Amino acid sequence: MPAIASNVIVESEAFRANRIAHLELIAGFRDLERKVRAASGRADEKFRSRGQLPPRERLNWLLDRESAFLELSTLCGLGMHEDDGRENVYGGGLIAGIGFVSGVRCLVAANDSGIKGGAAHPMGVEKAIRAQEIALREKLPYVQLVESAGANLLLQAEMFVRGGATFANMARMSAAGIPVISIVHGSSTAGGAYQTGLADYVVMVRGRSKVFLAGPPLLKAATGEIAADEALGGAELHSVTTGLAEYLAEDDADALRIGREILARVVWSAPPPRPRSSPPLYDPEELLGVVPVDYRKPYDVREVIARVVDGSEFLDFKPGHGPATVCGHAAIEGRGIGLVGNNGPIDSAGAGKAAQFIQLCCQAGLPIVFLQNTTGYLVGVEAESSGIVKHGSKMIQAVTNASVPKLTLQIGGSFGAGHYGMCGRSFGPRFVFSWPNARVAVMGGEQAARVMAIVAEDSANARGQPFDEAKTKAMGAMIVAGYDKQSTALFATARLWDDGLIDPRDSRSVLSFCLDTCAESDARALRPNAFGVARF
Template identity: 40%
Template sequence: MYIQKKSSDSESATSRRGNGDEFALTRPSQTPHLGHHTKPTKSKINTKAPEYQANYKEMLEMVDQLNERLQEATFQGADRLLDLHHKRGSILARDRIELLLDDDSPFMELCPLAGYGQDDMTIGGSQVAGIGLVCGVECMVSANVPTLQGGASNATTLQRGERLGRIAWENRLPQISLVQSAGANLAQQSSVFHPGGSAFRHLAERSKAGLPSVAVVFGNSTAGGAYIPGMSDYSIFVKGKAQVFLGGPPLVKMATGEVTDAESLGGADMHSRKSGVSDQLAMDEYHAISMAREFVAGLNWTKQGQLPMRHLKGFFDQPLYDPDEILGIVSANIRIPFDAVEVIIRIVDGSRFTPFKPLYGPNLICGWATIHGIPIGILANNNVLFPPEANKATQFIQLCNMRNTPIVYLHNITGFMVGKKYEEDGIIKAGARFINAVSNSEVPCISIVMGASYGAGNYAMAGRSYNPRFLFSYPNSKCSVMGAEQLTGVLDIVMRESAKKSGKVIDEEMAKSSMEMFQSMVENESDVYWTSSRSIDDGVIDPRETRTILGFCLSVCYNTEVKGGNLYGVSRM
């Protein structure tokens, strides 16, 4: 998930996926923060137990598979294309990002598996994108991969770009685009053209809102792509390489009969001297990257939110328990329950967790802690939700808003309890109040799917449609309206009741085959790699990296003011 920039002069980017705090932005300390009287929560896990060992092994295999797929996502094209790119004196996309970022800056790559397993799509949409530090400023950085289908934009590129744009907007991040693209993949014109204009609209909206954007053009940026440097606040063109035009020489000749060459039509020198589209003419790619860094340095950019001093000075404790143990705790088989508290005390500072209403609505864990010195509220599932759990959650979210405290949602939920008794007890009303609170909460929230995330439980726990600032998934997780077997069973019952009413006779062999196909489809569409491929999450992560990722995301959230608000809408009591 993370790529750490090397401090050496080497061009090759290094991919690291550790399990500690090696990417933390602050210095860890064993010094307890003043006034913190909460005692560490004691773990009840026996790491020697056969069940733990077996689960650890199964989860480790899932993490290994994840790392293999993330490694696939770093593919930048065939060797011959990479060699040709280097012979032209050009730098690879990932190395451009490495040179742009500060020495040893963390780089949190977002939606790296977008497009994975989809026909006619490149993994990541021929793009590398994520958040890193440039001159000490957290920035959203994206780079076309010109050695992969010419860096052309396909449907995945736009879907991923839409999500990246939202993250940059909500978290008030300067945006840096490293541009070299063949433009739209014309074979997918219907799925690229219609939504494609939103990227340019977002640049205009960012500029109006005072969110800076800079485009560095290393090569081709044709047709709609010409509007990326054209609509960015600041544009840098590389001499002799950048070529920006609405229509290339062949189109110009076809449309007007004019014969021209690419350099005189849209070269960097022309745009820097005549058209004014370029704000700076860089002598080479290294010069262009240094100019982009100078632009960010000159922004005098500051966070609107005030991070706690203990975070800034690094006065926070590591968890008492090894994050590696999360692999033995979180169930590889989502049907097997596990205690979310055991995960919590392996990701929060000093393993200190203050529970809220621990004896009421025990299936939903609520409480406060800190991560990297930043206060957070946590909601985590231990089982299905009943009315008491929903009522507790509503009050807890209100308290977090009153305290201006970000919320972390840890999903492992099959949904709200169903049945006559629970309907009579008002499960709909209680759930509606819960969802009302989630919907109207104004503090930043971050969601992590640790296991199942089904039905209205996904909504209540701030799933994708509830706009968490960030959403990540563990490699064992599943997300859909309900479990595949349950959903297939429901459909089978409905089909049989419908046939009975209409007097039809069911072909049992055909019905069985149909149900098996449907269950297989649901299982496939519930799989974490299916959802991540469609940017429903922001990435699949190694559970051992949870603390590091949360610490980085919380810091990013503080680019905006962290302030709660009034949650009250109309609620049935």
């Protein structure tokens, strides 16, 4: 397979400017992630004074040492509800990701009880649902580290009905044959009680774990009955009397040890071996200089591919036909893939080429990686005459119905129906990540402002009224500002339009991890049952 010959001049001023701009964006989102950890860390001494491990330390004790952990949606809920997006950054109050426990690839979700007692927030509920969806689809054991004050009662209207999906998903996982493990570190109240009750295996900590539908305050308010929390739902009660807990641990570390032993004893098929591979010919560090942070500045997506795929080898598919849509075969860490990328708007030829290539990948069983950077499908008289609606629709049909794993990396602009044709969130990518320079919107702000100005002028002329140019200009400025804010990568990741932001230099390792996860999933046969494992 031929290797891509890079034309990038790493000593150029443009390269240096691109690199500096990317580093600023990376530093910005990493600083916000640090604020999430700091918000939780403010309660660390409180945990230790009670003989507990803080939430992130629990995660470290659970996961295999020096193993990969892909954290998901780190900035979920940024700037929403009680997260102000500046100093009080909460990450949805949940830590979720894919990692290894006793050698088994698992989906791990931990209530960040250092933030508001682990109370559920609307976007945290959405984050939990997304994590469960990944566990279901990728056939990953689901491990919960539970300590939650229940729902945030001030925000209940925004999550109560939707929150039921977290319990339904636990039932679905068990019925599908996917082990669900709950390690209860503290209080697990109301809805949190079902996080425990719906698990297949439950580990509780003596003197710390509490599981009840109504805690002492709610019980007193509802019935007038007064009961101590230990007698109402303590670990020993559930280990001896109710049978809710299978294992009784002495402290957090012991509970996590038991959790690791459960995963070690569950018979779970080993991942398929990874083929041999070679690194790219070009340093992934150069990605920061290759790609402008401004989506309006053109570059060749092959320069990105050359710094991500094995040996920088890429078999270009129909390079002269529909050249703005780049398709071809490559490999990442030895796993063969098809790649679809953008060098501009998608025209009819490019849409047809992409649709054919996607079907060929399905025929060969090759996962498809989409590198999104497009202003959308081409418009205009010539484009319409060429059948852009027909060909674009066929591309969208091919993307939607592709039978192989789809991974999406948003590396620039992702506008209009181009977001759809390049496998945006709603089109079933197994994973979708974004670079911090990514933009997602129906169109660019300037274009939206021009459209609204033309509509306003045409409307005024149709009514025989004077056109207020100053008012329209002011409205246009508001539109541009609004689109600029609402199309950023931070705005998108806060709303779970992706599975998180990544440093561009980590693209190869993240894609490789996700491809391994998909390969392991596709090779695994589950043993489903009718209703999920139940306690009697």
